[in-house]
Amino acid sequence: MTLHIPAPWHWLLIATLFIVYPIFHAIYNLYFHPLSKIPGPPLWCAIRLRYVFSQLSGNIVQDSAKFHQKYGHIVRVAPDEVSIVDKDIWADALQAPQISKDPRWWEPLPGLPALGIFGAINPDNHARVRKLISPAFTPRTLISQEPILQKYTSLLITRLREVVSANPDKPQNIVEWFNFTTFDIFGDLLFDESFECLHHSQYHSWMALLFNYAKSTVYNAVPGYYPWLGFVFKKLLPPSMKKMIRQHHQFILDKLDRRFKAIDRPDAMSHIIKAMQAEKTTISMDQLTTTAMDIVTAGSETTATALSAMVNYLVHHPDKLQNLTTELRTKFKDESEMTLDALREEKAPYLNAVINETLRMAPPIPWLPPRITPKEGKVICGTFLPGNTTLVSQIYLMNRSPSYFHSPDTFTPERYLPSSTSDPTSPFYNDQHQVVQPFSVGPKSCFGQYLAWAEMRLILARLLWAFDLEMTQEKEETVWEELKVFVFWEKCGVWVRMKVRDT
Ligand code: HEM
Ligand SMILES: *[C@@H]1O[C@H](CO)[C@@H](O)[C@H](O)[C@H]1NC(C)=O
Ligand SMILES: *[C@@H]1O[C@H](CO)[C@@H](O)[C@H](O)[C@H]1NC(C)=O
């Protein structure tokens, strides 16, 4: 056996690769990189690793908050990336057609045969998918979908009545109940088969994958930054994992297949099927399946988050909870009166103010997945960003900025009521409401926003109409501002005490 000892020049090569080159690269990044004029924490500007570490540990929002306080509205957080807290970001970046998503975040998951709507970076491909799917989620289609939403809200209330009456002293984790409801609604809207979470009061096995699917976006981005690591990662990934991803894809594919053969019914999928049958658009079943997974993830997780945050803020602000409960219980004598039409802003102002205020304080997507500047560069929020610069819009930090809102960190639904917006003596009169865009704007904005609003209004209104809610001392309080973020907030639980309302 011969032992192979590297010759001295091999050592030199290794040292250059692993030590000298990174040091030179870091120095270049700090002093000579086109972004070196933009302020930022030096370690972060020098190497991307620090940023990646922050993302993987869920601290990116809290970390960015500190930097913006120290360095201002535009901060360099990685060698080629800036973070922005400025209201002009909407017009300058999100509405600008030449700005696209950073492809490093959207490598297909191993085992998935196609990218869905989120990963459709190419504008033509994206426009094609969006044109096919979005007509299923307009305010008009919502009218015919209302019975489905009412059905699952009723089921939620019924199940909660059973559980609460059986065990009145036990605190409830309301996040779970919202999770069940929003998932079940999507099962029905897309596949004509609910996931039966509410029915069994437990998660469907498929949901476990979806939780990880969202979180995996963050992990999946790492190989995008370090292609060699991606190579190792793919080699190391256990085949069982790839198999599981494929199986879940197949599960949805089968559901879609059954749905395509089923009778016509007024759900979201019916619009998509009609468009496909009319051959107005072409899309593969694989892409449709992944898009369906994207939609379930994007739509249920976010809506459940918003509802959980609402309840969390309300039980910790009993006076606001009282205001809302009073509005609902004086206006509606019977559950059946709470239709989507009756819950509009003009008819139920406090309810809508609570939703607006929660979306301001705890936007379910606290920062937008990175965008990238075109090769010629672009002026964004007053700063020229050279080509290929990655930029992140900090939705949450913008909503919490004292430059845009009076007392930004206090939960005050009243700021959204006409008494504040039209009274110059109100301290909230100068609040800049157009800054708050929880659904984003422009070609990639959320087309599920009407459905989301409908679900939020219906579920919150009917819940508070039927139950008295209270915070509980038995479980630790959830402080939203301290939650970790992996694209979405990692909400472990919001515990409340519930009582069936005395009538
Ligand atoms: C309160 C609830 C919701 C919030 C806060 C929210 C927020 C957002 C945001 C900020 C984006 C843009 C992401 C980006 O630019 O990278 C987005 C995109 C999207 N949302 Fe929502 N969303 C919600 C509910 C829903 C619902 C109910 C659906 C169901 C159809 C949905 C489907 C989508 C889809 C398909 C996209 C991608 C659009 C595209 O790329 O063209 N969302 N959402
Ligand atoms: C609710 O669902 C999300 C994913 O959609 C998951 O991350 C979270 O752990 C669930 N929360 C609870 C309390 O079950
Ligand atoms: C809500 O309650 C607070 C405190 O009780 C009160 O000051 C405020 O005016 C109320 N708002 C409305 C719209 O009733």
Ligand SMILES: *[C@@H]1O[C@H](CO)[C@@H](O)[C@H](O)[C@H]1NC(C)=O
């Ligand atoms: C932009 O950056 C990526 C990754 O650093 C690189 O692969 C790509 O070639 C660059 N594109 C341009 C136009 O500079």
Ligand SMILES: *[C@@H]1O[C@H](CO)[C@@H](O)[C@H](O)[C@H]1NC(C)=O
């Ligand atoms: C509340 O939010 C909705 C949707 O974003 C918006 O249309 C409405 O104007 C907001 N209300 C106020 C008073 O700003």
